Amino acid sequence: MSQSWTVLEHTRLEQLEENLWQVEGTVPRLPLRRRMTVVRLSDGSLVVHNAIALEEEQQRALEALGSVRYVVVPNPWHRLDAPAYAARYPDAKILCPRPATKRVEKVVRVDGTLAALPADPALASEPLEGSSIGEHALVVRSGARATIVFGDSVMNNPKLPGVKGWLYGLTGSTSNDENGRPLVTPLAKLAMVRDKAALRTHLTRLSSLTGLTRVIPGHGLLATDAVSAPRLLEAAAASL
Numbered sequence: 001m002s003q004s005w006t007v008l009e010h011t012r013l014e015q016l017e018e019n020l021w022q023v024e025g026t027v028p029r030l031p032l033r034r035r036m037t038v039v040r041l042s043d044g045s046l047v048v049h050n051a052i053a054l055e056e057e058q059q060r061a062l063e064a065l066g067s068v069r070y071v072v073v074p075n076p077w078h079r080l081d082a083p084a085y086a087a088r089y090p091d092a093k094i095l096c097p098r099p100a101t102k103r104v105e106k107v108v109r110v111d112g113t114l115a116a117l118p119a120d121p122a123l124a125s126e127p128l129e130g131s132s133i134g135e136h137a138l139v140v141r142s143g144a145r146a147t148i149v150f151g152d153s154v155m156n157n158p159k160l161p162g163v164k165g166w167l168y169g170l171t172g173s174t175s176n177d178e179n180g181r182p183l184v185t186p187l188a189k190l191a192m193v194r195d196k197a198a199l200r201t202h203l204t205r206l207s208s209l210t211g212l213t214r215v216i217p218g219h220g221l222l223a224t225d226a227v228s229a230p231r232l233l234e235a236a237a238a239s240l
Contacts, residue, residue: 003087017142045069074151076103097134130198147214156220180221183239207233
């Protein structure tokens with residue numbers, strides 16, 4: 001991993017709310033797709049969750065939304081474009097969960113944990129109970145609506161292409177069709193969950209969040225309304 005601005009295939013920057021955007025892109029050598037979420041705080045600055053290096057036109061469109069103030073590396077593995085963002089935005093704070101610090105620091109400076117995110121009406125960060133890697137869920141408020149953003153703790157992958165996609169299917173981590181499968185994957189249970197009951201309780205509690213209308217997993221399909229968003233979290237909780 002280097003500071004060079006390496007652009008892989010990605011979608012255009014998509015606005016989901018007046019203070020919320022997303023981009024989906026490819027993962028090198030894997031059939032999974034990754035997702036970057038951008039949140040605009042009340043002061044107009046930006047929090048970038050799971051950074052993806054964009055084509056220049058799209059990166060400038062992101063910069064037009066506000067100054068990049070925080071770059072969140074959600075776990076020890078989602079570090080790919082963090083060094084490039086740290087180089088392009090030297091004044092931004094690079095944040096990650098405390099248990100991820102040692103691994104993230106191998107490729108990029110770490111300026112603090114997610115506790116350094118400011119108190120803001122637009123954003124709250126909740127450490128996921130039962131997570132062994134300190135992953136957080138970000139709760140984004142857009143008026144009366146709430147969106148929850150995850151890293152790898154909750155996925156909703158459809159059937160993935162190719163032999164590697166088939167192998168993912170064998171692990172039970174994807175759906176057999178294009179409709180997605182909300183769950184904490186078997187691999188995540190092994191590598192990322194310390195206490196299944198605690199995480200199940202936390203996800204169930206989040207499913208009842210006032211105004212919940214959207215869930216954004218790090219990989220897979222979004223839930224985008226007040227019916228499907230709670231159901232996605234309930235299904236993920238049940239998978240534990």
